[in-house]
Amino acid sequence: MSDQKLEAIAELLSKASNIAIMPHLNVDGDALGASLALALALNSHHCQVDVLIEEEVPATLDFLPGLDLIKNTPKDRYHVAVNIDNGDINRLGERLGIYQNAEIRLSLDHHATNKVEADISYVNTDASATGEIIFRLLTEYMGLPITKDIALCLYTAIITDTGGFRFSNTTPETMEIAGALMRTGIDFTYANMKVFDRISYAKLFLMKQTMNSLKLLFDGKLAVSYLRWGDLASFNAKLEDTEGLVNIGRNLEGVEVSLFLKEEKPGNFKGSLRSNDHVDVSKVAERFGGGGHKRAAGFSAEGDLEDIVRSLADVIKVSLKGEG
Ligand SMILES: [Mn+2]
Numbered sequence: 257m258s259d260q261k262l263e264a265i266a267e268l269l270s271k272a273s274n275i276a277i278m279p280h281l282n283v284d285g286d287a288l289g290a291s292l293a294l295a296l297a298l299n300s301h302h303c304q305v306d307v308l309i310e311e312e313v314p315a316t317l318d319f320l321p322g323l324d325l326i327k328n329t330p331k332d333r334y335h336v337a338v339n340i341d342n343g344d345i346n347r348l349g350e351r352l353g354i355y356q357n358a359e360i361r362l363s364l365d366h367h368a369t370n371k372v373e374a375d376i377s378y379v380n381t382d383a384s385a386t387g388e389i390i391f392r393l394l395t396e397y398m399g400l401p402i403t404k405d406i407a408l409c410l411y412t413a414i415i416t417d418t419g420g421f422r423f424s425n426t427t428p429e430t431m432e433i434a435g436a437l438m439r440t441g442i443d444f445t446y447a448n449m450k451v452f453d454r455i456s457y458a459k460l461f462l463m464k465q466t467m468n469s470l471k472l473l474f475d476g477k478l479a480v481s482y483l484r485w486g487d488l489a490s491f492n493a494k495l496e497d498t499e500g501l502v503n504i505g506r507n508l509e510g511v512e513v514s515l516f517l518k519e520e521k522p523g524n525f526k527g528s529l530r531s532n533d534h535v536d537v538s539k540v541a542e543r544f545g546g547g548g549h550k551r552a553a554g555f556s557a558e559g560d561l562e563d564i565v566r567s568l569a570d571v572i573k574v575s576l577k578g579e580g
Pocket of ligand 1: 286287341366384385386417
């Protein structure tokens with residue numbers, strides 16, 4: 257069934273006169289890598305393609321080919337709009353109107369909690385990254401070549417969402433696709449270094465703050481850490497400076513669930529949840545209006561930090577006892 261959808265999406269894309277590609281807000285390596293790969297392939301193929309984002313390209317991703325396809329001034333109306341790596345329509349932010357105004361709306365994603373409206377919505381939760389889906393779309397359904405530039409974008413998409421082929425979403429298929437991408441001759445060690453290792457001074461400071469805030473609950477099974485607005489403001493922190501900080505708690509021995517809260521504006525928190533073994537954190541996140549994957553999910557919350565932690569902890573406590 258799903259493959260018929262990819263066939264239909266390929267058909268529509270190959271006939272499109274112009275296309276807007278929209279990754280989710282706060283782009284990460286998968287959202288942007290998958291978007292740029294699709295844009296590069298279609299742009300050289302036949303038609304005008306604009307990639308629309310609402311933030312600066314993160315420094316961790318500034319090496320990606322195709323950044324010139326990002327447009328700051330979108331058209332009023334596109335023939336086709338493609339939602340990428342995004343299970344929640346609200347994560348299109350200010351671009352929602354452009355998406356809804358397009359003649360044809362397509363969606364390509366791998367989030368289990370996907371509830372995006374589209375003329376055709378392809379969701380494959382077996383794909384480690386949306387980058388995997390784009391690889392199959394281009395090679396199997398559109399017959400387009402994977403150039404070295406496209407390969408670097410897709411490789412970056414996949415390493416981002418698999419944590420460098422370490423997370424449980426990594427499959428033999430993931431490795432086969434990564435192998436095919438590697439064969440194009442990409443500088444994959446550079447991509448790994450940029451995505452995982454290189455950090456800013458701001459990030460070093462925020463890592464220290466996160467470690468200082470860390471508390472353990474429920475016999476060390478839940479790790480809670482946070483960054484206050486003041487921490488973020490004093491270092492003028494960018495989004496990428498806080499990425500992965502939830503893993504400080506998750507990596508600690510004995511921890512099953514890590515909750516990390518970031519106060520984006522005074523009183524406004526963005527929550528990240530990770531689990532190691534059995535707790536389905538997407539279910540926890542959904543209770544708070546968010547979503548995601550079994551082992552990685554997120555949500556937003558307003559109010560007092562202690563109150564938010566308390567209500568999350570109550571729900572997580574039940575999950576820790578049960579199966580999921
Ligand atoms: Mn993704």
